[in-house]
Amino acid sequence: MPTPLSRKLASLISLCLLALGSTSLQAETLKLATTTSTYNSGLLDSILPQFEQATGTEVHVIAVGTGAALRMGRDGDADVLLVHAPAAEQRFIGEGHGIDRTGVMYNDFVIVGPSSDPASIAGQSDVASALQRIAEAGALFVSRGDDSGTHKKEKSLWQQAQISPSGDWYREAGQGMGKVLQIADEVGGYTLTDRGTWLAYQGKLQLNLLLEGDQRLFNPYSVMKINPQRYADLNHQGAEAFRQWLVSEQTQQQIADFRINGEPLFVPSAVTPVASQ
Incomplete structure (x- = not known):
């Protein structure tokens, strides 16, 4: 024992x-x-x-x-x-x-948006010019707004376009990329996305790829x-x-x-x- x-x-x-x-x-x-x-x-x-x-x-x-x-x-x-x-x-x-x-x-990053393309950026090759058109048109733009790599890239692109985005047309979601794509789809807005997430989600969305190819989107x-x-x-x-x-x-x-x-x-x-x- x-x-x-x-x-x-x-x-x-x-x-x-x-x-x-x-x-x-x-x-x-x-x-x-x-x-x-x-x-x-x-x-x-x-x-x-x-x-x-x-x-x-x-x-x-x-x-x-x-x-x-x-x-x-x-x-x-x-x-x-x-x-x-x-x-x-x-x-x-x-x-x-x-x-x-x-x-x-x-x-690379791409800009996607509604088929109506209210800012007429489809076919543009200059991302700064495209962002200027979006701002001038007051077209909805959905930002990650979360200090992510994509958000950092987006802020640098607005800076290169010499624009400080603000107002009702610019919406910071504070969400990940997949969720932001869904929000942009729901409200008919533009957004910046990495191509990988876009390809993974595009079949579920009505958004179109509108701008790609600018070397600044690497x-x-x-x-x-x-x-x-x-x-x-x-x-x-x-x-x-x-x-x-x-x-x-x-x-x-x-x-x-x-x-x-x-x-x-x-x-x-x-x-x-x-x-x-």
């Missing part, structure tokens, strides 16, 4: 094993903070199972705007980031929050690890494994092959560094 001392010893051993098990489970989880546009495109659902199967690491995807993702990285609430706001990313690295920023892929995505000198307890090993996997030849090919209705959503860029503009 077990003595009280042996029972206490057994309980202590069980607690130690439980703690070890919890540590092991935590080490097998990777917190990925990424953009809603990346998530909404369906790309991550397509490629992440291969990483999880190959490494035994469960990826917990946190889909937020790029600004929120960078804040999570700064606060140690994510292990690795996949985002698309080059200037903000460079500040993040320069301030010492992140390391090993690596280009993964790119697509949209690069990068992966970054959190600086281990800031947060030593994060899953840095898993983050590095994920970074290397994303830029591997096999995964880059999977990114190139990912399509919706036969159209590619992203172009892999690990071989050629992304532009920093």
Whole structure:
């Protein structure tokens, strides 16, 4: 019959094993903070199972705007980031929050809107001119308004058009890209969207793609690890494994092959560094 001392010893051993098990489970989880546009495109659902199967690491995807993702990285609430706001990313690295920023892929932004096109921007090749027409016509424009990479790009484009958008025609939704497309569809407004989310949602909407091709609409995505000198307890090993996997030849090919209705959503860029503009 077990003595009280042996029972206490057994309980202590069980607690130690439980703690070890919890540590092991935590080490097998990777917190990925990424953009809603990346998530909404369906790309991550397509490629992440291969990483999880190959490494035994469960990826917990946190889909937020790029600004929120960078804040999570700064606060140690994510292990690795996949985002698309080059200037903000460079500040993040320069301030010492992140390391090993690596280009993964790119697509582009487009402007979509109602078939009636009240600002007559269809066929335009100059995005600044198109935004000027929208403002002059007072045509509804739905902004992300959420400090995301798309919102940052939109604000820079308005600045290039020398316009400070305001008034009843300009509506900030504070929502992710998929929801903003739905809102623009409901109110008959224009919006700026990444091409990937547009292709994923266009079959559900009455909106039309009205402007594309301006080089200022280039949209690069990068992966970054959190600086281990800031947060030593994060899953840095898993983050590095994920970074290397994303830029591997096999995964880059999977990114190139990912399509919706036969159209590619992203172009892999690990071989050629992304532009920093």
